[in-house]
Amino acid sequence: MPDTRWPNAANPMTSVNPLEPTLQMTVLGIETSCDETAAAVVRGPAEKQILSNVVRSQIDDHTAFGGVVPEIAARAHIKVLDGIIAEALSRADCGWDDIDAVAATAGPGLIGGVIVGFMTAKAIAMASGKPIIAVNHLEGHALTARLTDDLPFPFLLLLVSGGHSQFLLVRGVGDYERLGTTIDDAIGEAFDKTAKLLGLPYPGGPAVEHMALAGDAGRFKLPRPLLDRPGLDMSFAGLKTALRTQAKKLEPIDDQTIADLCAGFQKAVADVLAARTKAALQLFGERHPDVPPTLVVAGGVAANQEIRTSLQAATAAAQADFIAPPMALCTDNAAMIAWAGIERLVLGPVDDMALPPRPRWPLDATKAAVLGAGKKGAKV
Structure with a gap:
């Protein structure tokens, strides 16, 4: 049994929505x-x-x-x-x-x-x-x-950071339902490990994004894990392994190959997130048919422009609103x-x-x- 002294979904608080206007x-x-x-x-x-x-x-x-x-x-x-x-x-x-x-x-x-x-x-x-x-x-x-x-409750949250990658239905303060999560590496962790594998500096996320700007995302065929399965769970460890396999085949790798691998990896992550976001918004609509859908994206990975663009396109296709707090409040x-x-x-x-x-x-x-x-x- 969870410790109910801790305010969480097992001990939800009654939400005030909108917030008390005078307090x-x-x-x-x-x-x-x-x-x-x-x-x-x-x-x-x-x-x-x-x-x-x-x-x-x-x-x-x-x-x-x-x-x-x-x-x-x-x-x-x-x-x-x-x-x-x-x-x-x-x-x-x-x-x-x-x-x-x-x-x-x-x-x-x-x-x-x-x-x-x-x-x-x-x-x-x-x-x-x-x-x-x-x-x-x-x-x-x-x-x-x-x-x-x-933003009023409820809304859909995509948390993408170095330690967490998950979709959450946010119904109120202390009232959260996890709809899907990574079954292995978090996205930020996968970026950092990919950067280290390719000899790029820390922190890995910005380094991979920078190299990807000069890369060809279509050069290498990298997997989109779990997209052939139902649900909202994600996996990124296999994608990282596939990238390492490609890199080892071509050793020693030059800067252009590193850029192409970064671009392919980043595009694969963005594709997975976009597909799962569409499914998550559909589920939100089924749960709350009378609520205009909103996707909130938080966490350091939200700074990645390729990923952000893919998420914006997915929410637009679902006729949903997209909110990403300023970067100083995302990290x-x-x-x-x-x-x-x-x-x-x-x-x-x-x-x-x-x-x-x-x-x-x-x-x-x-x-x-x-x-x-x-x-x-x-x-x-």
């Missing part, structure tokens, strides 16, 4: 789930304002290793988090008396980083006497379009965490000091784990 709160948000250290001050819901949104990237710390090293990430969070919080408050022109609550990512993520941010938030809440809200990092992404576009940031905290505060109960940080925390706790589970909880 106004100011929340400090903290985000440390991976390799960005972030703090933000957000005010709402009556008048939505991002008063500050400070993000310190750790790319330089991890470049030499070709990926995020959890221990290095946690140490970097410890080193800079206090200063990032102070900067966020300063930019917002706020003192502690102006803050109504503290919201922090409590999972999922690299547990060392999650501990740093969430325990710091607990210390602030205890010292200042403010409420603390434990925020699911994925819920932060899910609710961002409510901050930027006043990991603390404004989305503060906003999720506001959404939960509007509904009443907040969390308590006994809640632990979690490395795993699926938004839809009612679905069986696709990638397995253990004592830390379901992986997806």
Whole structure:
């Protein structure tokens, strides 16, 4: 049985839609789930304002290793988090008396980083006497379009990041249904691994996209995994393996071959996402025939122009709206965490000091784990 102390789909809250028009709160948000250290001050819901949104990237710390090293990430969070919080408050022109609550990512993520941010938030809440809200990092992404576009429930969310690739039906705060997910690599992970395979620098996503600009996407016949099967699940590990097989056949490979492989890989991913998006929008229409369909895309992979163009074409074909928050709010940031905290505060109960940080925390706790589970909880 899921732990019902945690606000999730097993313990949904009654959603307010639209948001309470007169209530106004100011929340400090903290985000440390991976390799960005972030703090933000957000005010709402009556008048939505991002008063500050400070993000310190750790790319330089991890470049030499070709990926995020959890221990290095946690140490970097410890080193800079206090200063990032102070900067966020300063930019917002706020003192502690102006803050109504503290919201922090409590999972999922690299547990060392999650501990740093969430325990710091607990210390602030205890010292200042403010409420603390434990925020699911994925819920932060899910609710961002409510901050930027006043989007009502329900809507369809495609979350595409380094660690997550899934379609979610967002019915309300704490009320999510996972419609489909990757059964292996997340899309961002597949991009990073492909870049490393081809000798491209970290972070891999932008490097692959840059090389693809000069490539011929039709030179190599790469698979579109799972498209011959029903449902909305996806797979990208086999696509990555097919690319590696092609690369090994042609060793040593020149820059043009690398560009062609990148273009083919990127096009295959875009095709899979576009096809699954069409199916997801059709399912949304069947579930909610009286609601104008909207696809919200969040996560760092939403920055990829090939993928974004394919998704826009798929939503246009389905006569659906397409929303992608500004890139600063698509990638990991603390404004989305503060906003999720506001959404939960509007509904009443907040969390308590006994809640632990979690490395795993699926938004839809009612679905069986696709990638397995253990004592830390379901992986997806």
